[in-house]
Amino acid sequence: MSWRRQFSKISALLSGRKPADLGDEISAHIAIEEEENVASGMSRTEAHFAAMRKFGNATAAQEASRDAWTWRWLEETLGDVKFAFRQIRTNAAVAIVSVLTLALGIGVNTAMFSVIDAAVLRPLPYQQPDRLIALFQTEAAPGMYPLTGADYLDWQSQNRTLESTSLYGWTQYTSIGGGAKPEPGMVMPTQANFFDVLGVHAALGRTFARDEDASGKNHVAVLSYGFWQKRFAGDRGAIGRTVRLDGEPYSVIGVMPKWFGFRFSADIWTPLDMSPETLGPRGNHRWNAIARMKPGLALAHARADLLAISKRIEKQYPDTNEKINSIVVPLKEMMTGYTRRALLILFGAVVLVLMIACVNVANLQLARAAARQREMAVRVSIGAGRLRLLRQLLTESLVLATAGSLLAIVAAWWCVRLIQGMETLPIPHVNTIEVNAGVLFFTAALGIAAGLLSGLAPALQLSETRFNNELKSGSRTLAGPGAGGRNVRDLLVAGEIALTLMLLIGAGLLLRSFIRMRTSDLGIDSSNLLTMRITLPDKDYPDLPARQRFSDALIAKAAVIPGVQSVAMSLEIPLEGGTNGYLKVDGAKDPYIEKQLVGWNLVTANYFATFGIPLLEGRGFTVADMQQAAITSDAVFKLWKAAKGGHFQVPANLTLVAVISKAAASLFWPNQNAVGRTFHWNDMKVTVVGVVADVKEYGIRGDGTEPRMEAYYPYPVLASWGGQAILSLKTRVDPRSLLEPVRRAVNALDSNLAVFRARPMDDVIAENVQDASLQTALLGAFAVLALVLAAVGLYGVMSYLVAQRTREIGIRVALGAQRANVIRSVLKHSAKVTAGGAIAGLAAGVALTRLMANLLYGIGPADPLTFVMVPLILAIVAMAANYLPALRATRIDPVIALRWE
Amino acid sequence: MGGQKPEPRIELVYGALEMLILKTLVWGPRHGHGIAKSIEQTSGDTFKVEHGSLYPALQRLLQEGWISAEWGVSENKQRAKYYTLSRAGRKKLTAETTRWERFARAIAGVMRPAEPEQES
Structure with missing residues (x-):
């Protein structure tokens, strides 16, 4: 077709002009034919039908002629659509039911797809996300573990396949001061280059500078968009202002974009103090790490590289690093794989x-x-x-x-x-x-x-x-x-x-x-049980006596709140996960036992009664146990401070008592009485005084690699492990109704403390299977x-x-x-x-x-x-x-x- | 061409109808029926002009501007649309005729290499 005809088609389409006289012309044609037929001697009727027959399908001829003027397919489609609408009008009920049914089907698909699009399909919203990886370690026990600080520093300095690496900690429950009352917030400590490794910039201000992860320089804070809106009402002047995190002043240097999110949601990011003392020794899996691979390298290169380094470290430090290898997974896999x-x-x-x-x-x-x-x-x-x-x-x-x-x-x-x-x-x-x-x-x-x-x-x-x-x-x-x-x-x-x-x-x-x-049996009685977390800042509670005074006072104050039946404090509570490590069972010949991870918890005397965990053998903790533990812990804490993060020897006269779970008892001393037996935990001699029923510590389901054994130590040991604590109350009334009274009791002791995750245990259970x-x-x-x-x-x-x-x-x-x-x-x-x-x-x-x-x-x-x-x-x-x-x-x-x- | 006994009619090649229409109009304005009849007669009834293709072809020629159309009255005092060859159409016809002659000669040369060319 020539351009001229295309053009006339478009103009015909636009003007709606059509060769309207085609029908007339065809009638005229047939009339002429008819006249000729009559002239050659046919009857009028005969002549008419003969002419009609000879012409053939007039409609088809007309349509074909119209094709010269318009795109017939387009015209027909428009006609079909028009006809479809007429059909729908005449059969409104059927049409409405059909449309609604399809809308339902397509609607749930669209909604579901937008979730999958965000969670699975779209790449991570960071720079060149396919080069980003997450780093983990193995242990003698199965599973994937966070990194130890010392190993990370070796990986960082010795690798040849990574452009950059960055360490980050778990989000900390932090009291954010400055307002009318302390607010609970989530603070995530990161190495200074964290945002640079991801390749994201602050929406306002800046992210951390290279040297801000050194002790003394790290009192700067990057805010999440949500927190900035909530606390500063989106004021651009927030940069340079001060926020108090657990009482310590941090100056605000930047605000992240609204869309920015990472593995854990956080309100504030602060630089992690990267000194080896803070990061801790080998064998202590405390940190998470991400890294950016050098351009053009595959995952296998990074895997081989880090594995070689891990093998070298293993040879160098067999005591702490036996069977500790590296695991490398794509960052996207870590962040979205589980769903x-x-x-x-x-x-x-x-x-x-x-x-x-x-x-x-x-x-x-x-x-x-x-x-x-x-x-x-x-x-x-x-x-x-x-x-x-x-x-x-x-x-x-x-x-x-x-x-x-x-x-x-x-x-x-x-x-x-x-x-x-x-x-x-x-x-x-x-x-x-x-x-x-x-x-x-x-x-x-x-x-x-x-x-x-x-x-x-x-x-x-x-x-x-x-x-x-x-x-x-x-x-x-x-x-x-x-x-x-x-x-x-x-x-x-x-x-x-x-x-x-x-x-x-x-x-x-x-x-x-x-x-x-x-x-499923969790091993506890969760009814009428209220739990909440409190963080005691190091600045205000620098030593064991200070922490001990606070927890004693809080327990005493909470116990007299009307409706409270019993009060306990602990480091962990069931289902919420916990800390774990290896034990040396005295006299055990089976090396298998020492390769088993045993969880541990620090609890006050009332913990078992508060959570309804039945005592099976021996006794629970007594006041005397607590006092002895306080003396031991104080001594160890002082030694630890003196060693400045280095290695120190625990004197043989410092001992502890423990209550262990049934699973632990039957692993360590199968078919024997566990009470009175001893084991060593972190070089400290521990005597078992009682055995309690098993409790699900790591969630209802778990992944099969979590420890089933648990050891409970007297609460004062907490002093050596930072200021995180959980207060639990067994109540006679609706646990929610005691939330405010307990909060007031906490703030009566220290007005700077916020209370985190305050909720009935039943909510914790529901959340666990959410x-x-x-x-x-x-x-x-x-x-x-x-x-x-x-x-x-x-x-x-x-x-x-x-x-x-x-x-x-x-x-x-x-x-x-x-x-x-x-x-x-x-x-x-x-x-x-x-x-x-x-x-x-x-x-x-x-x-x-x-x-x-x-x-x-x-x-x-x-x-x-x-x-x-x-x-x-x-x-x-x-x-x-x-x-x-x-x-x-x-x-x-x-x-x-x-x-x- | 054209033997003693009636041979079956031949369908026109695509594009040939347009050329024949232009040629028919050289002798003056004609209506659709007349054009069809003229082509059939001058071809010795070899070609049958399908009305389903005649009118679309006329529309295409109109669009190209090679012919123009006007309503008039036929010999039998009937209303009919008359098509007239335009200046552009005449030029097109000359070009087409040359092209066609070359085409026909080439075909004939291939089909009957031994025989001398026949003039139409």
């Missing part, structure tokens, strides 16, 4: 929901197909080809799907707002969850797929219409659309049942495992959604089938068929379809639920109860959906039925 599987399973679930929605819409369209067969016959008779019909029908489905997609985007946007508003969410806070261009593109693709998927079966069936049969067949039809149509519908319904069953099985497994989690409860709730909701959709689909199909068979059933009833027989004949068919779908669904369920194995707790993916109960529930719902139409069949009046057209 990937759960998210992908949930995503699979919403895809199934969408498929079920499509099947339902397809069924609705199929039901309408019967009514539209005459329309199709007319279209075929005036020259529409099969492809043309297909195109028109698919356009109709696509219009529905587009409307559904638009609604879905609104719904997903709303869902995402809801998710953004959630305080704690068991997904990584790296990328913001949002409905962005990528998500919209996904929705558009999904909308098109849904339109085609839901429209294909009806379109294929309708476009097969043989116009001769249909136009000739008159209005009386016995079976409606042919048997072929019924097969398609049966197949769709069976497929729907199969998909629903898969979802239900998944949800059933998660629910069962969640119930197992919530009912991810599982969210997964269960989501998958459960999706499964219920699927079940409702499937029931509606089944109901629709059966109703339609009964309506189709009205005449046949009428004849049967007229001939004396019993009510029960009629119901049976209707139910028999649907039972066959349901059973077929269920078998397919069970088979697929067995295959797919294996992927869920590591999300489950206490049950296997082939849990028999789930695989029996779920199909049963589905069968009941399916039969209920069938029963109404079947009942209607029995009410058919034979007289009316026989007149049924």
Whole structure:
């Protein structure tokens, strides 16, 4: 085509101008032909028809001529869309149900995808994130461990594959002073180059300078955007102001961008004092590290490099570094890896929901197909080809799907707002969850797929219409659309049942495992138990007596609060994880024992009573134990201070007592009485005075590598381990009601202290399985959604089938068929379809639920109860959906039925 | 061409119809029916002009500006649309004729290499 014709097409399109007189011209042509025919002796009528025949398909000629003026495909598509809207108007109910069903299916997919996009798909929002890695260490015991300070310094100086490395600590509960009352905040200490390694800049001010991680220079703070907004109301003058962290002044040097997040959420970042004394000795896994690989290097290079260094260190320091190797993982894997599987399973679930929605819409369209067969016959008779019909029908489905997609985007946007508003969410806070261009593109693709998927079966069936049969067949039809149509519908319904069953099985497994989690024995009595964390700053509580005075005073004050039954202080509480290390069991010959990690906790005498942990052997702690421990700890603390972080020898006369868990007792002294036995902990001789029941310290589930053994030491030892402490109260009243009184008691002793994570133990438990409860709730909701959709689909199909068979059933009833027989004949068919779908669904369920194995707790993916109960529930719902139409069949009046057209 | 017994009609090659229409219009304005009839007759009924392609072809020629159209009255006092060859159309026809003659000679040369060329 020449440019001139293209141009005239565009101008025709824009002006809406069309060769309007083509019809006239063709009539004129036929008239001339007719005249000639008359002249050659034909009769007028004969001449007219001969001329018409000779010209052929006038409409087609006209369309072909119009093609010269416009792009016909565009015109036809616009026509199809217009026609689709007319169809929707005339069948508003069907259209609304279809659009809503599709909107539901596409909406949950869009929302889910925006979560996956943020948590799994998008790269980390740092500079060249694929070069970023996270560093860990191994131990003699299995698992991945944080780094020891001394090893890190060696890795940092000796590696050849890393451009830069940076150390960071765990976030610390810190009292932020300066306001009316001390506020609890999370402070994360980092090496000065932390932000440089990530390649992120401050939104306001600057991040740390190179030398600011040295002792004395490190009193500078970078604020998170949220904290800056909260504390300084977004004032740009915040730079240079002072914040008090545990009483120490820090000057604000920068504010991070709003989007910035890392592994732990933090309010403030401060430089870590990088002196070897602060970082601590080998063998003490306390720090986390990230690194940036040199450009062009692969993960394997960094792995080999660090492993070689680790081997050298192991040879050099066999005492502390035996079996301590390096582990290198991509930073993204560390930050998002743990949620990937759960998210992908949930995503699979919403895809199934969408498929079920499509099947339902397809069924609705199929039901309408019967009514539209005459329309199709007319279209075929005036020259529409099969492809043309297909195109028109698919356009109709696509219009529905587009409307559904638009609604879905609104719904997903709303869902995402809801998710953004959630305080704690068991997904990584790296990328913001949002409905962005990528998500919209996904929705558009999904909308098109849904339109085609839901429209294909009806379109294929309708476009097969043989116009001769249909136009000739008159209005009386016995079976409606042919048997072929019924097969398609049966197949769709069976497929729907199969998909629903898969979802239900998944949800059933998660629910069962969640119930197992919530009912699993933690080893404690969590009712009426309030816990909170307090941090005693080193500046105000520099030595053991000061800390001891505070905790004694707090326990005394808390114990007299009305409603309090018992008060305990400890370093750790159950489920929240803890500290652990190796013990030397005196006289043990099995080297296996010394390779076992044993957790340890520091507790006051009332700890076991407060948490309801039963004493099995010996005795609990006494006041005398506490006093002896205080003397021992004070002496050790002084030695430690004198050694300035270096090695020091504990004198043999300094001893401790301990209560150990049943698991520890049976490991150290199997089938023997543990009370009175001794072991060495950090070169200190410890005598066992009692054995208590096992408690889940590391979460309900754990990863299988956490220590099962626990040793409890008297609380005053805490003095040597920093000022973190947890106060727990067993109450006679609702634990929440004591929150404020306890807070007041704390601040009456020290007005600078904030209280952290104050919550009933039951909340701690709920939080511990929050991810599982969210997964269960989501998958459960999706499964219920699927079940409702499937029931509606089944109901629709059966109703339609009964309506189709009205005449046949009428004849049967007229001939004396019993009510029960009629119901049976209707139910028999649907039972066959349901059973077929269920078998397919069970088979697929067995295959797919294996992927869920590591999300489950206490049950296997082939849990028999789930695989029996779920199909049963589905069968009941399916039969209920069938029963109404079947009942209607029995009410058919034979007289009316026989007149049924 | 044109033998004793009636031979089956031949479909026109794409693009050839346009050329034949232009040629027909050299002798003066004609309406669609007349053009079709003229082509059929002058080709000795070898070509059948499908009306489904005649009118689209006329539209294309109109768009290129090679012909123009006007409503008029036929010999039988009937309303009809008359097509007239434009100056550009005449030029196009000359070019097309030359091109066509070369094309036909080449085809003929390939198909009947031994026989002398026939003048039309």
